[in-house]
Amino acid sequence: VAEGEATCFFHPQKRAQVPCDACGRFLCALCDCEFGDQHLCPACLESGARKRHIQVLEPSRTRWDQIAWALVILPLVLCGLLLPLTSLIVLGLVVWRRSEPGSLLDNSALSLKIAAGVAAVELVASTALWVFLLTGRFT
Ligand SMILES: [Zn+2]
Ligand SMILES: [Zn+2]
Numbered sequence: 001v002a003e004g005e006a007t008c009f010f011h012p013q014k015r016a017q018v019p020c021d022a023c024g025r026f027l028c029a030l031c032d033c034e035f036g037d038q039h040l041c042p043a044c045l046e047s048g049a050r051k052r053h054i055q056v057l058e059p060s061r062t063r064w065d066q067i068a069w070a071l072v073i074l075p076l077v078l079c080g081l082l083l084p085l086t087s088l089i090v091l092g093l094v095v096w097r098r099s100e101p102g103s104l105l106d107n108s109a110l111s112l113k114i115a116a117g118v119a120a121v122e123l124v125a126s127t128a129l130w131v132f133l134l135t136g137r138f139t
Contacts, residue, residue: 009041020044064097065111072118083126090119 006016008028016026022044033045040048068090075082094116 022048063108064093065108065115068093068112068115068119072115072122076122080126080129083122084130087119087123087126091116091123094119 006026008014008016008031009025010031011028014028014030017029018032018039019026020041021038022040025041027039027041031041033040033042035045035048071086071090071093075086094112097112
């Protein structure tokens, strides 16, 4: 190993190739366990396999309320005619997430409910708009 080069956490004599995606330790080619598109050290691979959560190692939970709000707001900015579709997706999302109790933080659950309320209003308003557009065009 040349001076100044990062070395493997487990083999100080070997040059590091990649850091572990879970713990950040430097790994040599021998210690680098590729798991899907992740690089894991043997320790993390083992603990991940034990806990069966290798696929969800990222610490942040998916914020469904943020996705819902994006679907509520983006069509207003981009194309209002998409609203019947996106508001239905939001309502479906809310119903789907509600069937998994305890999976949401309290404030995001509330935020999701508000998003659902706005989506419901959008659904009614945009459906009325569509009916107006279609009947105006075809009569
Ligand atoms: Zn690791
Ligand atoms: Zn190594």
